Amino acid sequence: MHTILHFSDVHFGIHEEHLVAATEQYLAETESDLVAIAGDLTQWAKEEEFEAARNWLDKIEQRGHRLMVVPGNHDVPSFNLVKRFMSPNATYEKHMGEWGEELNPWLNEEGFAILGLNSMRGLVIKNGEISDEQIQLMRDKFGEAQDDDLRILMLHHPMWKLPRGEELSDPIQNQVAAVSATDDVGIDLILSGHNHTSSVHRTVDLPKGDGSALVIQAGTAFSTRIKIEPPSFNHITADRHNCVIKVIGWDGDNYVERRQHHYVREHDEAHWQPTKGNTMGLVAEMARAAEGKA
Ligand SMILES: [Fe+2]
Numbered sequence: 316m317h318t319i320l321h322f323s324d325v326h327f328g329i330h331e332e333h334l335v336a337a338t339e340q341y342l343a344e345t346e347s348d349l350v351a352i353a354g355d356l357t358q359w360a361k362e363e364e365f366e367a368a369r370n371w372l373d374k375i376e377q378r379g380h381r382l383m384v385v386p387g388n389h390d391v392p393s394f395n396l397v398k399r400f401m402s403p404n405a406t407y408e409k410h411m412g413e414w415g416e417e418l419n420p421w422l423n424e425e426g427f428a429i430l431g432l433n434s435m436r437g438l439v440i441k442n443g444e445i446s447d448e449q450i451q452l453m454r455d456k457f458g459e460a461q462d463d464d465l466r467i468l469m470l471h472h473p474m475w476k477l478p479r480g481e482e483l484s485d486p487i488q489n490q491v492a493a494v495s496a497t498d499d500v501g502i503d504l505i506l507s508g509h510n511h512t513s514s515v516h517r518t519v520d521l522p523k524g525d526g527s528a529l530v531i532q533a534g535t536a537f538s539t540r541i542k543i544e545p546p547s548f549n550h551i552t553a554d555r556h557n558c559v560i561k562v563i564g565w566d567g568d569n570y571v572e573r574r575q576h577h578y579v580r581e582h583d584e585a586h587w588q589p590t591k592g593n594t595m596g597l598v599a600e601m602a603r604a605a606e607g608k609a
């Protein structure tokens with residue numbers, strides 16, 4: 316089993332220091348195989364926001380955690396339209412070290428394989444995209460993985476219509492081709508953010524949901540100004556047949572376990588089956604209603 320701490324939308328710039336300190340405490344007391352951060356590290360992509368984010372990431376590494384980071388739509392300049400259009404990732408690349416050098420990072424060792432994809436597309440595409448080149452990268456990289464490696468894909472934007480509070484967000488561009496590729500390469504878990512809403516779904520329950528993955532959204536960890544739900548992040552323990560997702564949420568004083576989702580399956584191509592605490596039925600109903608299939 317592998318432990319992945321899944322954060323997203325930390326939004327340095329509207330962060331609250333006591334929440335940052337509380338996650339640092341949690342990270343000091345918790346072991347992981349990876350801390351996976353699914354974008355929107357900053358609020359306005361300002362230099363000082365990236366410096367604060369970089370400082371937090373350095374502390375995570377100093378506590379012995381391995382990191383993977385991908386950018387989100389808030390990590391490109393929002394006020395400087397020329398910069399946003401001409402070189403949207405320049406500030407991220409300048410401050411994010413190895414994550415700025417490789418916007419589609421890959422890690423494959425010790426029984427798990429994870430590919431991060433940059434789904435941000437400047438001004439033009441609002442809901443994110445996975446390009447044909449990134450789909451080919453997905454095929455190439457997971458082609459290198461061993462059969463029993465846990466296979467994880469991480470991107471900022473949700474690939475499907477997924478809950479954003481009481482609403483549903485829009486899916487990424489190139490959705491059908493990207494989803495089909497996740498099925499072809501046997502992805503087990505898809506981690507995303509952007510909606511500031513923690514939730515867990517099976518692809519089989521989602522419209523246009525090929526494959527047999529679990530789709531896991533992280534909330535936002537550091538800001539009570541984002542009103543959709545209280546701050547949270549995900550503590551995931553998984554192999555290819557067993558997955559426990561604990562949603563670690565802020566209760567006003569501490570980060571505590573708010574919900575737990577537990578799924579099992581008999582083999583790599585079987586659909587995950589919930590054992591307890593799942594909200595999948597409600598979500599599937601919302602998604603189908605939005606597609607006019609209810
Ligand atoms: Fe965000």
Ligand SMILES: [Fe+2]
Nearest residue numbers: 355387388509
């Ligand atoms: Fe976002």
